[in-house]
Amino acid sequence: xxxxxxxxxxxxxxxxxxxxxxxxxxxxxxxxxxxxxxxxxxxxxxxxxxxxxxxxxxxxxxxxxxxxxxxxxxxxxxxxxxxxxxxxxxxxxxxxxxxxxxxxxxxxxxxxxxxxxxxxxxxxxxxxxxxxxxxxxxxxxxxxxxxxxxxxxxxxxxxxxxxxxxxxxxxxxxxxxxxxxxxxxxxxxxxxxxxxxxxxxxxxxxxxxxxxxxxxxxxxxxxxxxxxxxxxxxxxxxxxxxxxxxxxxxxxxxxxx
Amino acid sequence: xxxxxxxxxxxxxxxxxxxxxxxxxxxxxxxxxxxxxxxxxxxxxxxxxxxxxxxxxxxxxxxxxxxxxxxxxxxxxxxxxxxxxxxxxxxxxxxxxxxxxxxxxxxxxxxxxxxxxxxxxxxxxxxxxxxxxxxxxxxxxxxxxxxxxxxxxxxxxxxxxxxxxxxxxxxxxxxxxxxxxxxxxxxxxxxxxxxxxxxxxxxxxxxxxxxxxxxxxxxxxxxxxxxxxxxxxxxxxxxxxxxxxxxxxxxxxxxxxxxxxxxxx
Numbered sequence: 347x348x349x350x351x352x353x354x355x356x357x358x359x360x361x362x363x364x365x366x367x368x369x370x371x372x373x374x375x376x377x378x379x380x381x382x383x384x385x386x387x388x389x390x391x392x393x394x395x396x397x398x399x400x401x402x403x404x405x406x407x408x409x410x411x412x413x414x415x416x417x418x419x420x421x422x423x424x425x426x427x428x429x430x431x432x433x434x435x436x437x438x439x440x441x442x443x444x445x446x447x448x449x450x451x452x453x454x455x456x457x458x459x460x461x462x463x464x465x466x467x468x469x470x471x472x473x474x475x476x477x478x479x480x481x482x483x484x485x486x487x488x489x490x491x492x493x494x495x496x497x498x499x500x501x502x503x504x505x506x507x508x509x510x511x512x513x514x515x516x517x518x519x520x521x522x523x524x525x526x527x528x529x530x531x532x533x534x535x536x537x538x539x540x541x542x543x544x545x546x547x548x549x550x551x552x553x554x555x556x557x558x559x560x561x562x563x564x565x566x567x568x569x570x571x572x573x574x575x576x577x578x579x580x581x582x583x584x585x586x587x588x589x590x591x592x593x594x595x596x597x598x599x600x601x602x603x
Numbered sequence: 604x605x606x607x608x609x610x611x612x613x614x615x616x617x618x619x620x621x622x623x624x625x626x627x628x629x630x631x632x633x634x635x636x637x638x639x640x641x642x643x644x645x646x647x648x649x650x651x652x653x654x655x656x657x658x659x660x661x662x663x664x665x666x667x668x669x670x671x672x673x674x675x676x677x678x679x680x681x682x683x684x685x686x687x688x689x690x691x692x693x694x695x696x697x698x699x700x701x702x703x704x705x706x707x708x709x710x711x712x713x714x715x716x717x718x719x720x721x722x723x724x725x726x727x728x729x730x731x732x733x734x735x736x737x738x739x740x741x742x743x744x745x746x747x748x749x750x751x752x753x754x755x756x757x758x759x760x761x762x763x764x765x766x767x768x769x770x771x772x773x774x775x776x777x778x779x780x781x782x783x784x785x786x787x788x789x790x791x792x793x794x795x796x797x798x799x800x801x802x803x804x805x806x807x808x809x810x811x812x813x814x815x816x817x818x819x820x821x822x823x824x825x826x827x828x829x830x831x832x833x834x835x836x837x838x839x840x841x842x843x844x845x846x847x848x849x850x851x852x853x854x855x856x857x858x859x860x861x862x863x864x865x866x867x868x
Contacts, residue, residue: 508751
């Protein structure tokens, strides 16, 4: 018992200690000029840059602009993705009609679509949200369809035997049965959304975390770039915590497995 | 033996087609099952007994022939099935699983929950009413499956080896519970099993099937009084005689099934 407790404590300490050690090493290497602070900066310099950015509200403003784009794009991609994915999973007709198109267009890097999207939707918010939505859509639709197809056939038999109509097939079997896979798709989609927001804000944005990174690049302000990068990773962490929380709330039956 | 017929099966044939061959799963099955009868079907594995039940359940169509289940009330579902493998929805609580059929029929939540609670009490899972199946043992899940079928109050209960996957102790307990609930409702039941013992303990009649193609080999009446107690039945001379009779019929089938399998290999 005591040994178990000790090793649990050790693991917890280790998980805190290892990043701290890394930061410390980074700082020391920068101080002794082993690494070039003009390119790789140092934790203390980044902190010096971070505080004014935070106090002036600039960081918060840019973060909220990006978060809004990510959220709208995420919703815009995942809701149609879930609906279409369920239909494709349940109906062989829909599946054979849509799947080839999805398979053929999925490998196109979503960034390669950016110029086209900019031409169609202009330089405003829509083009950025749309880029993110497309990236999220593919991951969610593919995972949702796989989730429905993976539902044990016995559950479809039960629903049929107990007289479920089409609506109830969706609501009581296909959707809840596919939910674990849908969440896997949503999590992948969230990662994709964060990748795409930086790229989308490269072109024709006037605010946002991605925009901050590119502006820092233009001004050769390495510290600000690091602040934006760290904010981005923090956002990713918050989003995944948020999705985990929703998953636990929506999938209570998965908890005890 | 029975005044009114509930299920009639006329000249059912079922052929499965594969790329290179066709397999006759069921051949010329005709029989009549009375209202309130507990009818058991025993046969070697792969004799098409599950296929026959799925045809009765409307989950599969026969290649030829007709099955009819007579309906006594318009709003009553024709059949409800208890499946062989794990079939309770893992994403629904026990009460939502048990009331599933009632919900599909549009019965208001309050009413259907009252009915479901009645059956949950009957199967002894009162403390698990709002638990998810992942918190239940295999035997408890199968009880939920049985309760779901009973709660739906169908004309006919179809049971496809419902206790086949359980360990012996659980199986004994569930058989006795099923007898108790069934004796209270007197629902027409078609029960598939590979266990002669189970068929003898539960059924009013036993149909023995041949293997490849599945045909009716014999139908045997079981004259054991109800309510039944499984432990008492098993020690009776009558049980042992019938067991021998059925086993001698079935043994030939199982053996011939084995040799035909060997020749294919």
